[in-house]
Amino acid sequence: MSWPPAFPILSLLVWAPAAGALLSALPREELTGLRRRISLGFAAATLVLAVALTFHVGPGEHLRELRRWIPTLGFSYDLSLDAYRVLLTFWIALLGLLALVSAPSGRRATLLVLLAETALLGLATAGDGALFLAFYGALILALAILLERGEAMRTFFFFQSAGLALAFCYVAIVYHLTWVQTGFPSAEIARFSSLVTFPDFERRMFLLGASVFAFAAPLFPFTSWVASAGFSLSNPGRLMLFGGFPLASASFFVRAVVPSYTGGEGALVALAVLSLLYAGLASRRSWAALLVGCQGLVALALLSGVAGRAGVLPMALALSALALWTSEPDDAPGAIPGGLALLMFLPTAWLVLRERWSAAPLTTAFAGLGFVLMMFHLARSLPPLSRRRAVLLLPVVGLWAISFLAPSRFAAGDAKVDAVQEEE
Amino acid sequence: MTLPLLPLLAAGILSTRVGESPWGRRLAGGVDLLALVLAAAHWNARDADVFGLFLGATILGTLVFVVLDPEPNVESLCRLHLGASLALVAVSAREIPWSVGAILLLGLLLRRERLFLAPGLVALAGLGGLFATEWERLGLGLLVLGLSAFWLLVSREVLRSSPARLVTRMASSFVLLVAVYSVHLRSGAQFPEGGATIAFAALTLGVLGVLGATRVTTFLTAFALSRAGLVFLALPAGVHGRGPGLLALAASGVSLLLLAAALDGIEVLDDVARLGSSPRRLVLTWGALSAASFPPFPGFAAAFPLASALFDRGYPGSLVAAAALLFLLVLGAMRVVARAWDSGEARTVEAEVGRAAIALAVLASWFFTIAPARLAEIARAAGL
Numbered sequence: 021m022s023w024p025p026a027f028p029i030l031s032l033l034v035w036a037p038a039a040g041a042l043l044s045a046l047p048r049e050e051l052t053g054l055r056r057r058i059s060l061g062f063a064a065a066t067l068v069l070a071v072a073l074t075f076h077v078g079p080g081e082h083l084r085e086l087r088r089w090i091p092t093l094g095f096s097y098d099l100s101l102d103a104y105r106v107l108l109t110f111w112i113a114l115l116g117l118l119a120l121v122s123a124p125s126g127r128r129a130t131l132l133v134l135l136a137e138t139a140l141l142g143l144a145t146a147g148d149g150a151l152f153l154a155f156y157g158a159l160i161l162a163l164a165i166l167l168e169r170g171e172a173m174r175t176f177f178f179f180q181s182a183g184l185a186l187a188f189c190y191v192a193i194v195y196h197l198t199w200v201q202t203g204f205p206s207a208e209i210a211r212f213s214s215l216v217t218f219p220d221f222e223r224r225m226f227l228l229g230a231s232v233f234a235f236a237a238p239l240f241p242f243t244s245w246v247a248s249a250g251f252s253l254s255n256p257g258r259l260m261l262f263g264g265f266p267l268a269s270a271s272f273f274v275r276a277v278v279p280s281y282t283g284g285e286g287a288l289v290a291l292a293v294l295s296l297l298y299a300g301l302a303s304r305r306s307w308a309a310l311l312v313g314c315q316g317l318v319a320l321a322l323l324s325g326v327a328g329r330a331g332v333l334p335m336a337l338a339l340s341a342l343a344l345w346t347s348e349p350d351d352a353p354g355a356i357p358g359g360l361a362l363l364m365f366l367p368t369a370w371l372v373l374r375e376r377w378s379a380a381p382l383t384t385a386f387a388g389l390g391f392v393l394m395m396f397h398l399a400r401s402l403p404p405l406s407r408r409r410a411v412l413l414l415p416v417v418g419l420w421a422i423s424f425l426a427p428s429r430f431a432a433g434d435a436k437v438d439a440v441q442e443e444e
Numbered sequence: 445m446t447l448p449l450l451p452l453l454a455a456g457i458l459s460t461r462v463g464e465s466p467w468g469r470r471l472a473g474g475v476d477l478l479a480l481v482l483a484a485a486h487w488n489a490r491d492a493d494v495f496g497l498f499l500g501a502t503i504l505g506t507l508v509f510v511v512l513d514p515e516p517n518v519e520s521l522c523r524l525h526l527g528a529s530l531a532l533v534a535v536s537a538r539e540i541p542w543s544v545g546a547i548l549l550l551g552l553l554l555r556r557e558r559l560f561l562a563p564g565l566v567a568l569a570g571l572g573g574l575f576a577t578e579w580e581r582l583g584l585g586l587l588v589l590g591l592s593a594f595w596l597l598v599s600r601e602v603l604r605s606s607p608a609r610l611v612t613r614m615a616s617s618f619v620l621l622v623a624v625y626s627v628h629l630r631s632g633a634q635f636p637e638g639g640a641t642i643a644f645a646a647l648t649l650g651v652l653g654v655l656g657a658t659r660v661t662t663f664l665t666a667f668a669l670s671r672a673g674l675v676f677l678a679l680p681a682g683v684h685g686r687g688p689g690l691l692a693l694a695a696s697g698v699s700l701l702l703l704a705a706a707l708d709g710i711e712v713l714d715d716v717a718r719l720g721s722s723p724r725r726l727v728l729t730w731g732a733l734s735a736a737s738f739p740p741f742p743g744f745a746a747a748f749p750l751a752s753a754l755f756d757r758g759y760p761g762s763l764v765a766a767a768a769l770l771f772l773l774v775l776g777a778m779r780v781v782a783r784a785w786d787s788g789e790a791r792t793v794e795a796e797v798g799r800a801a802i803a804l805a806v807l808a809s810w811f812f813t814i815a816p817a818r819l820a821e822i823a824r825a826a827g828l
Contacts, residue, residue: 157739170786196752
């Protein structure tokens with residue numbers, strides 16, 4: 021399948037949910053059926069587009085849409101997809117649809133879920149630092165308003181805007197360096213790794229990038245917002261928060277920080293191990309402990325080479341499955357036992373811990389201990405899942421199985437630019 | 445020369461009996477719009493003063509926004525138009541003495557308070573110093589200090605004590621800010637070291653005010669102060685700071701006017717929780733977060749080149765402090781936004797915000813994501 025070179029397929033993918041959000045806001049509050057049909061229609065259309073792109077973009081290929089935005093300031097409307105990120109967009113599109121299907125929601129929740137989907141798709145595709153931050157800010161705002169309770173909103177927003185402010189500093193510094201070294205301003209993310217800097221400066225920048233991840237992910241101890249957010253959110257919001265939001269910080273880290281990474285990961289590893297231990301030692305099952313533990317594992321994965329980085333998607337899928345599991349406890353006969361959810365965490369954990377073991381056995385042992393304890397708590401407390409919800413779980417499990425093919429999609433190979441749409 | 449006359453004509457229309465009718469106000473708005481179109485048409489003229497035209501267009505855009513207010517106070521509107529005419533003189537005059545004179549008159553027109561005398565006299569003394577070579581630096585310092593203090597005092601009085609509607613008050617404060625900024629901008633290349641201190645003081649005071657305010661007028665005054673601080677922070681960056689400075693100024697105008705439109709008719713910030721209208725809460729969210737430079741709202745894009753320009757001129761410490769203050773400003777803005785969207789409150793205040801305000805918000809956002817390239821080019825060309 022191919023598109024005409026000038027066809028803005030990536031824009032269509034990113035903005036389709038936002039268009040659905042605007043249209044679904046038009047019907048009056050009581051026209052619930054019409055609103056639901058509109059929102060589901062747009063979410064489904066986005067998913068179809070994402071599936072088509074998944075088949076279209078293979079390993080070593082990429083698709084790009086580049087337009088002038090603010091050329092004098094060096095900002096461009098730059099969207100791109102490679103073979104791995106196309107899997108992420110597939111998951112985000114599926115997540116948006118699942119969130120809308122999982123429970124009937126009011127006008128406000130429908131609109132915000134679709135806007136959050138657009139922001140997530142934008143984060144996965146943005147190739148310009150300023151555009152990335154714009155989508156990041158939009159995602160934080162959409163999820164904050166989705167929380168509904170003022171106190172939860174403020175706590176969530178405090179931590180996330182701290183992460184965003186640090187991300188802004190990171191991009192602004194690199195923007196300035198690009199201007200100084202090349203003579204023209206640019207916030208293009210791919211350019212970050214080609215800058216000439218001193219090792220000491222690189223370590224500081226890595227620390228700054230790691231702080232962004234620690235605040236946004238979150239890692240222990242920046243976790244105060246998670247418990248109240250998990251409590252305040254209804255099912256669609258919880259799916260977006262736990263299945264989609266962790267991808268934002270990981271995406272920033274993988275694309276902007278890791279390519280220029282030359283060492284100095286000690287602080288991040290320490291926070292990751294602490295997060296896993298916190299999750300393991302937490303006395304009762306709570307969203308805070310679960311999410312923080314999983315993000316600790318993701319942090320270790322991000323530092324563990326290609327196979328580890330590919331584990332980000334399976335972890336997001338496992339968290340989404342848990343969000344489905346715990347949203348509506350149901351012990352009806354024939355329900356699926358909770359232990360199945362645990363299986364989704366194990367392969368990634370095994371891959372990551374095995375890779376880390378040779379480099380740092382002691383910290384890996386602590387991380388492993390935290391992980392085992394976390395799984396033990398989870399196994400004891402997860403309720404069975406009703407059959408109705410199990411239907412929603414099927415696509416998640418299916419994509420989880422497919423996501424283990426992701427490492428092959430990381431292969432750069434001879435990058436073939438399939439379609440570059442430039443409007444000079 | 446035509447531009448300052450058109451708001452005078454609009455003021456004339458508003459001061460007659462015709463001006464009290466909606467039709468008369470539309471006519472005055474049409475005159476403002478005509479002036480705005482004229483300013484846009486002059487941009488490509490060979491000898492055009494692009495800085496003056498851009499600042500003039502900002503003032504005229506503000507007037508158009510205020511005239512769209514569905515329930516205006518005609519006397520305040522008339523006064524604002526007279527003030528805008530003086531502000532246009534201040535931004536387009538080629539000699540600084542004319543600009544300073546116009547600004548002082550504008551301040552007196554907006555609020556007649558004896559307190560303004562002191563900063564006015566300081567500004568005039570600074571102006572005198574500019575004419576003597578050996579006193580030039582001191583003169584410039586006094587001028588900057590005097591005009592900044594003048595803006596601060598007048599704006600505070602206008603925003604907190606005026607009987608007019610909030611949008612008109614905010615517009616008056618912003619028009620005065622544009623006029624003061626134009627004088628500061630012209631002193632650009634030799635901007636005194638102390639200028640950055642004034643900008644920081646304004647930003648810090650504003651942020652603290654936004655975080656602690658309980659009354660709407662205090663909140664808006666503090667927001668205006670913090671935005672002014674941010675805009676003035678671009679001045680020490682010299683030529684490279686001019687483009688981002690202009691963007692930040694224009695974004696401030698849009699954001700503060702929208703914020704004032706959303707908060708009009710409310711006394712204390714706690715009442716925000718009882719706003720029933722979703723469009724009004726949306727405009728509030730848009731205005732508050734945009735005024736705090738939160739992405740993806742207008743004002744955010746200017747932060748990158750502004751940061752780079754300050755880096756270049758050797759102000760990395762100032763930059764870190766400004767980033768921290770902006771973070772606090774975002775939290776202050778979110779305090780109100782979270783209250784507006786909190787589902788636990790009964791919605792009893794049903795007043796709507798005008799559809800025109802929402803349309804302008806969308807248009808302004810579009811403008812600030814597409815048009816800045818041209819604005820920055822103009823600013824840089826003028827700087828050279």
